[in-house]
Amino acid sequence: MHSDRQGNSLTGASAEAADAFDAAVECFNLYRGDPVGTIDKAISNAPGFVMAHVLKAWFFALATEPATAAEASRIVAHARTLHPDDRAASHLNAIAHVLAGNWSKAAIALDFHSMTWPHDIVAVQAGHLIDFFRANARDLRDRIARTLPRWSEDRPGYSVLLGMHAFGLEEAGDYAAAEAKGREALDRQPLDGWAHHAVAHVMEMQGRPEDGLGWMETREPHWAGDSAYFQVHNWWHKALYHLELTQVEDALALYDDRVRALGGNLSVNLVDASALLWRIRLEGHDTGDRWVSLAEAWSPLADGRLYPFNDLHAAMAFLAAGRRGDAERIVTAYRADQRDSEVASWCRQTGLPLIEGFVAFHDGDYEAAMRKLHGVRFIANSFGGSHAQRDVIDWTLVEAAIRSGKRDAAEALANERLALRPHSPVNRSFLHRSSELHGR
Numbered sequence: 466m467h468s469d470r471q472g473n474s475l476t477g478a479s480a481e482a483a484d485a486f487d488a489a490v491e492c493f494n495l496y497r498g499d500p501v502g503t504i505d506k507a508i509s510n511a512p513g514f515v516m517a518h519v520l521k522a523w524f525f526a527l528a529t530e531p532a533t534a535a536e537a538s539r540i541v542a543h544a545r546t547l548h549p550d551d552r553a554a555s556h557l558n559a560i561a562h563v564l565a566g567n568w569s570k571a572a573i574a575l576d577f578h579s580m581t582w583p584h585d586i587v588a589v590q591a592g593h594l595i596d597f598f599r600a601n602a603r604d605l606r607d608r609i610a611r612t613l614p615r616w617s618e619d620r621p622g623y624s625v626l627l628g629m630h631a632f633g634l635e636e637a638g639d640y641a642a643a644e645a646k647g648r649e650a651l652d653r654q655p656l657d658g659w660a661h662h663a664v665a666h667v668m669e670m671q672g673r674p675e676d677g678l679g680w681m682e683t684r685e686p687h688w689a690g691d692s693a694y695f696q697v698h699n700w701w702h703k704a705l706y707h708l709e710l711t712q713v714e715d716a717l718a719l720y721d722d723r724v725r726a727l728g729g730n731l732s733v734n735l736v737d738a739s740a741l742l743w744r745i746r747l748e749g750h751d752t753g754d755r756w757v758s759l760a761e762a763w764s765p766l767a768d769g770r771l772y773p774f775n776d777l778h779a780a781m782a783f784l785a786a787g788r789r790g791d792a793e794r795i796v797t798a799y800r801a802d803q804r805d806s807e808v809a810s811w812c813r814q815t816g817l818p819l820i821e822g823f824v825a826f827h828d829g830d831y832e833a834a835m836r837k838l839h840g841v842r843f844i845a846n847s848f849g850g851s852h853a854q855r856d857v858i859d860w861t862l863v864e865a866a867i868r869s870g871k872r873d874a875a876e877a878l879a880n881e882r883l884a885l886r887p888h889s890p891v892n893r894s895f896l897h898r899s900s901e902l903h904g905r
Contacts (some may be wrong), residue, residue, distance in 0.1 A: 738848075773808070774816075
């Protein structure tokens with residue numbers, strides 16, 4: 466029987482199919498190349514190769530789009546007819562939880578999966594991404610901490626685990642360890658887009674925009690380019706550094722030439738586009754008609770049922786493009802949702818008040834927006850994204866407080882941000898504008 470590069474058996478694989486599987490896994494690990502096309506070669510060569518179908522199902526299930534979720538369901542159903550071994554069956558069980566809208570059940574299933582098969586890098590990475598999509602900072606860190614001691618440094622993929630651990634440490638607030646792990650990962654494998662972005666997150670959270678720009682520019686040949694399908698998110702990070710330095714024109718140029726131009730209509734890239742353009746709009750900069758095409762791209766993806774973190778960013782685009790009815794359509798779907806699933810709970814408890822807050826902000830009811838967003842931001846990390854991504858909520862909240870004329874609330878919220886990033890020009894501007902509300 467053939468095995469993958471980490472030593473796991475591959476039921477139903479031929480030698481050629483096993484090689485294609487390893488190549489697809491490496492694409493997945495590094496966020497480079499064509500993982501779907503590569504795994505299709507393995508399936509074509511060995512149709513009964515169960516783990517090849519499993520890997521493809523993960524690609525589609527983790528895309529957080531209605532059409533890909535439907536395709537993942539079809540793949541899972543077919544894979545179950547191929548007599549999967551225990552490891553493959555465990556994967557299929559976890560994927561089914563994701564597709565049923567129960568992301569935490571999937572994550573927990575993969576927690577125990579990795580205790581049994583610690584060298585299954587597909588399971589580790591899928592679990593890590595699920596932890597990200599459900600914004601579980603502890604398991605982002607600890608999933609990798611549980612696994613790393615059972616790997617040797619010479620086992621293929623070891624550097625990938627270091628990069629994942631770096632991001633988990635960053636989201637858990639251990640910035641020094643995160644940066645060290647991320648740099649070590651990149652010393653071992655410079656093309657790891659996830660490790661690069663983990664260090665970028667550290668610099669964002671620590672308020673080091675000049676360091677961040679240097680980091681991005683020096684290493685650009687490694688994280689950018691046609692084969693790097695994670696590059697849009699890294700361009701987004703570079704744009705955030707420019708915004709932090711009040712270089713709005715530079716950020717807008719990156720939106721046009723990189724984030725939107727290279728992002729296509731993939732939901733993960735549209736999230737970055739909405740979040741960046743919304744921040745630029747909050748800064749009072751004219752964003753022109755950019756929202757029109759962005760809202761159109763979101764139309765088939767934001768269904769009010771699959772993943773509310775996406776819906777929030779779609780709502781930003783709908784509101785700014787003058788399509789308030791589409792944002793209301795999502796709100797209506799949330800209110801009518803009677804499903805008994807984790808995603809349905811996210812929709813009702815977190816997605817609903819968040820989108821209502823953004824609608825109120827758009828309508829100019831800034832006091833209502835402030836009250837909605839202030840309460841819900843404390844639970845916003847229950848349904849997706851990183852600290853850096855969710856900061857658009859707090860940014861909007863402070864802006865709402867300032868525009869409402871509530872000087873005490875505005876100053877308090879500005880001081881909250883300054884406690885974390887005291888040298889931030891954006892945060893100091895918030896405090897200055899807040900103080901001006903009562904003449905100081």
